Amino acid sequence: xxxxxxxxxxxxxxxxxxxxxxxxxxxxxxxxxxxxxxxxxxxxxxxxxxxxxxxxxxxxxxxxxxxxxxxxxxxxxxxxxxxxxxxxxxxxxxxxxxxxxxxxxxxxxxxxxxxxxxxxxxxxxxxxxxxxxxxxxxx
Amino acid sequence: xxxxxxxxxxxxxxxxxxxxxxxxxxxxxxxxxxxxxxxxxxxxxxxxxxxxxxxxxxxxxxxxxxxxxxxxxxxxxxxxxxxxxxxxxxxxxxxxxxxxxxxxxxxxxxxxxxxxxxxxxxxxxxxxxxxxxxxxxxx
Amino acid sequence: xxxxxxxxxxxxxxxxxxxxxxxxxxxxxxxxxxxxxxxxxxxxxxxxxxxxxxxxxxxxxxxxxxxxxxxxxxxxxxxxxxxxxxxxxxxxxxxxxxxxxxxxxxxxxxxxxxxxxxxxxxxxxxxxxxxxxxxxxxx
Numbered sequence: 274x275x276x277x278x279x280x281x282x283x284x285x286x287x288x289x290x291x292x293x294x295x296x297x298x299x300x301x302x303x304x305x306x307x308x309x310x311x312x313x314x315x316x317x318x319x320x321x322x323x324x325x326x327x328x329x330x331x332x333x334x335x336x337x338x339x340x341x342x343x344x345x346x347x348x349x350x351x352x353x354x355x356x357x358x359x360x361x362x363x364x365x366x367x368x369x370x371x372x373x374x375x376x377x378x379x380x381x382x383x384x385x386x387x388x389x390x391x392x393x394x395x396x397x398x399x400x401x402x403x404x405x406x407x408x409x410x411x412x
Numbered sequence: 413x414x415x416x417x418x419x420x421x422x423x424x425x426x427x428x429x430x431x432x433x434x435x436x437x438x439x440x441x442x443x444x445x446x447x448x449x450x451x452x453x454x455x456x457x458x459x460x461x462x463x464x465x466x467x468x469x470x471x472x473x474x475x476x477x478x479x480x481x482x483x484x485x486x487x488x489x490x491x492x493x494x495x496x497x498x499x500x501x502x503x504x505x506x507x508x509x510x511x512x513x514x515x516x517x518x519x520x521x522x523x524x525x526x527x528x529x530x531x532x533x534x535x536x537x538x539x540x541x542x543x544x545x546x547x548x549x550x551x
Numbered sequence: 552x553x554x555x556x557x558x559x560x561x562x563x564x565x566x567x568x569x570x571x572x573x574x575x576x577x578x579x580x581x582x583x584x585x586x587x588x589x590x591x592x593x594x595x596x597x598x599x600x601x602x603x604x605x606x607x608x609x610x611x612x613x614x615x616x617x618x619x620x621x622x623x624x625x626x627x628x629x630x631x632x633x634x635x636x637x638x639x640x641x642x643x644x645x646x647x648x649x650x651x652x653x654x655x656x657x658x659x660x661x662x663x664x665x666x667x668x669x670x671x672x673x674x675x676x677x678x679x680x681x682x683x684x685x686x687x688x689x690x
């Protein structure tokens with residue numbers, strides 16, 4: 274992972290075999306980013322998508338392996354109990370240009386991944402919500 | 413709906429049964445946001461997508477009902493004849509991780525929806541265009 | 552193409568038959584934008600998507616013709632060897648609300664296309680990488 278900061282925007286480039294959520298979390302820890310949002314595009318070799326079921330309050334998930342373009346990576350940075358929390362959703366395109374979408378559990382970069390993260394001037398927190406079973410944005 | 417303002421960015425959390433376009437319009441009215449753009453992710457129980465047909469100058473539409481992840485919500489805020497105008501497009505993922513896309517007519521939140529809206533320093537207007545039948549961005 | 556600048560954000564409206572990558576490149580040349588990122592929504596009559604194959608280091612591509620909504624256009628602006636470089640990925644929705652995704656080679660606007668481009672305060676460069684065969688973000 275390489276990055277460069279321009280104003281409050283971080284330009285991040287991930288390299289082959291790096292994991293997106295892991296690397297973003299690490300960067301936010303290191304740079305003390307506790308509030309922000311990001312966008313990305315790139316290419317993946319592996320990913321795991323989640324889909325939330327409100328009745329069971331659980332995520333079902335599916336692993337994808339092959340060559341996928343990251344067509345829309347969209348998420349935000351906050352903290353839960355003092356730890357960095359990355360919440361991201363993603364659309365990927367396969368070799369037939371079909372689209373697969375969901376909550377991003379984790380993904381492994383194949384060729385490259387370019388993420389632009391905008392740091393906010395204040396920290397953002399989450400709190401556990403028993404009614405939905407989710408860690409909601411505490412605004 | 414809860415929200416928090418950090419600089420010119422509004423962090424918005426919608427709750428179960430709230431409608432996205434209705435709530436965003438209401439917030440923009442209240443906060444006098446007449447120019448901006450936004451991004452979101454979350455989960456829906458209902459949504460209606462539109463697809464514009466240039467020949468008939470009409471939107472066809474389809475209603476979806478079930479459990480959908482909001483994977484990319486992308487839009488802007490302007491005004492038309494003095495009233496707030498929300499223009500949004502959306503990609504949602506179903507429980508098989510398949511993707512459905514279109515112009516967002518309206519959507520109802522299931523568990524939660526997180527929207528980051530950036531307010532611009534000037535108002536943005538739309539004007540009716542007879543040639544296309546659309547309300548075009550007046551730039 | 553019409554545009555308006557509000558702070559460091561360009562609001563851009565493309566018109567029927569204009570090509571997105573060509574117009575964005577032209578605007579960035581004219582306005583000396585050598586670092587930035589953008590988002591867009593609109594409608595297209597033609598587009599060509601690419602999918603990168605890491606083994607062959609080549610993009611396969613497919614042309615689409617018909618009526619497509621631009622549901623997520625997501626990209627960044629940099630320069631390579633002094634020339635503007637637009638890197639964009641896109642999700643489009645067809646008349647059945649199905650989604651098609653990939654690297655955006657080029658697209659032709661049908662009714663309208665609204666792009667919000669945020670200019671960064673510093674230039675961003677790319678460099679050729681022999682290992683992947685890609686022009687990587689030089690951060």
